Amino acid sequence: MPTRGRPSELNDVISYHRNNGTSWYTWEKYDENGNKIPNKDRMQYKYLKVIDGGDKPSEEVLNKMLTDAQAKWDAENGA
Amino acid sequence: MALTRLPIANAVSGTLGVANGGTGLASGTTDQFLKFTGTTAIGSAAVTSGLSGAQGFRTTGNTTVTTGSNTLITNWEATDEPTQGSIGSSVSHSGGTFTIGATGIWLIQCMFSFNMTTTNRYFGTSIQWTPDAWSSTEDVTNISGSAYRDSGTYYQMSSVSSELFDVQDTTNYQVRFQGSCEQTNGAAVLGSSASTQSWCSFLRLGDT
Numbered sequence: 001m002p003t004r005g006r007p008s009e010l011n012d013v014i015s016y017h018r019n020n021g022t023s024w025y026t027w028e029k030y031d032e033n034g035n036k037i038p039n040k041d042r043m044q045y046k047y048l049k050v051i052d053g054g055d056k057p058s059e060e061v062l063n064k065m066l067t068d069a070q071a072k073w074d075a076e077n078g079a
Numbered sequence: 080m081a082l083t084r085l086p087i088a089n090a091v092s093g094t095l096g097v098a099n100g101g102t103g104l105a106s107g108t109t110d111q112f113l114k115f116t117g118t119t120a121i122g123s124a125a126v127t128s129g130l131s132g133a134q135g136f137r138t139t140g141n142t143t144v145t146t147g148s149n150t151l152i153t154n155w156e157a158t159d160e161p162t163q164g165s166i167g168s169s170v171s172h173s174g175g176t177f178t179i180g181a182t183g184i185w186l187i188q189c190m191f192s193f194n195m196t197t198t199n200r201y202f203g204t205s206i207q208w209t210p211d212a213w214s215s216t217e218d219v220t221n222i223s224g225s226a227y228r229d230s231g232t233y234y235q236m237s238s239v240s241s242e243l244f245d246v247q248d249t250t251n252y253q254v255r256f257q258g259s260c261e262q263t264n265g266a267a268v269l270g271s272s273a274s275t276q277s278w279c280s281f282l283r284l285g286d287t
Contacts, residue, residue, distance in 0.1 A: 015141035015267045016196070022175070023142040023154035027272045039159070042272040043140070051153060051174075 006079070007069040011043045014062050024052040097121055132181055132283030133166040138270025142258065144193075149205055149218070149257035151175045152191075152268055158275055169249075170281045175256070177279075180249045182287045188241040189256045189279035193226075195234050197265030201225050204238040207255045210248065218257070219244075235269075245287050 007013050011027075018024050027042040028049050037047060045059045073079070085091075095101025097119045107113070107123035116122040135158045144150040153175030157165075169180035179185060193202045203223040209216045219242050226236040246252045256279055260266035269276040 011140055011271060015143040019143040019145055021145050021148065022151045023138070023140070023270075026139040026154040026156070029156065029272075040273045 006073045006077070007066060009043060010045060010048075010062055010066055013065045013069045014048075014057075017057055017062065017065065018052075018054065020052060020054075022052055024054060025049060026051050130166055130282055130284065132169055132183070132185070132281065133164075134168070134170045135163065135165065135278060135280045136172060136177075137275040137279075138268065138277045139272045140270045141194075141267040142270065143267045144202075144258040144260045146260065146262055149203075149207075149259050150268070152256050152258060152277070154270060155279070156272075158278065160275070167283070169283075177254050177281070178250065179244075179246045179252050179254070179281065181283060182246050182249060183283045184285050184287060185244045185246050186241065186282040186284055187244055187254060187279070188239065188282075189277075190237060190239045191256075191258050191277045192237045192269040193235060193258070193260070193266050194269060195226065195260070195262070195266040197262045199226065199261045199266050201259075201261050202236055202238055202266060203257075203259035204240045205257045205259070206240050206242055207257055208242075208244065209253050210251060212251045212253060223259075243284075247287055 014025065026049050028047040029037060029042065031037055045062065048056065050056045094103050094105050096103040102113065102121045104121060104123070111123045111125050113121050114124045136155045137158045138152060139154045139156050142150060142152055142154060155172050155175065157172075167181070171178050171180060187206060189204060189206060191202075191204045201223045203221060205218045205222070206220045207216055208219045220240040222238050222240045224236055224238045226234055244252070244254070258268040
């Protein structure tokens, strides 16, 4: 379940990639062909959209944030 | 004496004014009502009732909030769940700033869901407002709440701000929403493109 319990998706953790006094990312609403992406499918790296003018982190960096958060949760919850 | 009855349809010309108990009208508009437009004048008018503006927005992703200063929340979208409804489209958003394109009394509300990964003692939500396109500004609300994290990855709470605004200009009256917390890099305003977690809404209640 996103945002509660064990982190399960990028959106649960990547806001902490940078803390610059504003929101740094959102998710694309339309794909490259102009089709609306279903809301449940938007939160994937390929649809990550940077909105603070900064660089887009690599998928590996953000995936590591997720796996690190999951490991921390597992350690704290005896999983 | 026998009475002589006159057929009113062709025996009377003109209209009977209000002063003589009439309406002074020869016709009206379909689906409208009568109302006094002066002390001795009646007109046909539409009845304005209910809200004339209602729009909702939500955050699409999380935003880490900054210690000691307000963090501007900018990742808004018009809420687009299948159940979503709205009235009008006079409120627009760009880069965290909302412009209210219709004068009137507006009820503006926001609710932020927070989570924290380090110990925090307060979370805050504020509505920032300008009547002159940010030449001057004021944090008109500063609402805070508390939650204590003793262990675990995520602890959560929420905070609500609400204010009635008298919008007298359709271009320069703007609002922004901000979050704050006690600890650096330890809390986030939550958002999701799949389900609403933090939101703001604009309801036009009546004329200014």
